[in-house]
Amino acid sequence: MQKKRLANLILITVVLSLFVSIPTSFAISDAYKGNIYQVGTLKPIDSKLKVKIGDPAPNFILPPISGEKVSLSQFRGKKNVVLSFVPAAWTPVCSDQWPGYNIAKDIFNQYDAILLGITVDNIPTLFAWTNQMGQLWFPVLSDFWPHGAVAKRYGVLRSNGVSERALFVMDKKGIIRYIDVHDINKRPPLEDLMGALEKLGK
Amino acid sequence: MKQILFYLTIMILLLSTLAFPALAANKPPQKGEALPVISLPIPKNSDERNYLGLSGSGLFKIPQVKTKVVIVEIFSMYCPYCQKDAPGVNELYRLIENNPDIKNKIKLIGIGAGNSFYEVEVYKKTYAVPFPLFPDKDFTIHKACGEVRTPYFMVIKINEDGTHQIVHNQLGNYPGAEPFLELVLKASGLK
DSSP, X not given: OHHHHHHHHHHHHHHHHHHHHSOOOOOOBGGGTTOOOOOOSOOSOOSOOSOOXXXXXXXXXXXXXXXXXXXXXXXXXXXXXXXXXXXXXTSHHHHTTHHHHHTOHHXXXXXXXXEEEEESSOHHHHHHHHHXXXXXXXXXXXXXXXXXXXXXXXXXXXXXXXXXXXXXXEOTTSBEEEEEEEOTTSOOOHHHHHHHHHHHTO | OHHHHHHHHHHHHHHHHHXXXXXXXSSOOOTTSOOOOOEEEOOSSHHHHHHHTOOSSSEEEGGGSSSSEEEEEEEOTTOHHHHXXXXXXXXXXXXXXXXXXXXXXXXXXXXXXXXXXXXXXXXHHHHTOOSOEEEETTSHHHHHTTOOOBSEEEXXXXXXXXXXXXXXXXXXXXXXXXXXXXXXXXXXXXX
């Protein structure tokens, strides 16, 4: 009986230690200095998807930081599209996500894909924030007003008004082929996204 | 009561052992201190293995590199400043390798905080990084180094007796290859 108790205890402890070992760390580039607001660890996902793989992607028209408004449908028949929703400007993981995509332009090109970055922040905020990232090659769109309407349509608007950290891949016909509503506290590995793009060609 | 204490002790011991790698240092290792224990995979690429003076496979620790000084850059492919500094850090490698007086005395490695193997390779290819880069996908090394911001440079002096200590560390502010090399030479006593 005692042996069984001890075995159960060890099992529980091992499982507990797995949770303790889950990485919650993130590297912050010195580029942002002390300007990143620490949000702490958040509920991993706080919304319910309203689209699924195989659905036609809901169209939208959003203003970018500069230039003409961008619609999803303008890429129909021309480019695969990656939508990268990030929760908010000036927060830890988000600030270290798009700069990586910024040096992966060749890989996006290889898969004939355009990347559209989206947050629910307003344009002045996005302007100041993305300026710290260097010159981004992809459009950054503001889903600020009506607040988070596109995020809501896709089912990735969290209860506190920011979006999930989510990736959607659409093929040239505008069909959703990949969805990753990621744990908001972690950055999605680049290889998962690129693996999804690679599959479009097959 | 004794039984409860017994089980509690076992639980604490197990938790502290199993969860140990996840515990973060609360500050970066300081000048004069030794590095935290960092195990890296011996590179599969023979040029990189030769560069570090390593052989075989498995893991190695930084003080095992056959040299007098190791410069470690903690970087991330997602970090704009690391990206901006990348050509200058490559230049540092070339300055060292092209100088016969220091070529075998200073080695350079990079550790990609939170970066997977794939992500490190993207960075390496984008900037044609000529020195070995290692992934730290689950932030284990980054945590052991006090969760520093990036890029973070550590200069480690390896002594004749196999001991080592950090002789310089700095967050960002990379001054360019020549001034940084000068700083490394002075801090390590190579000059």
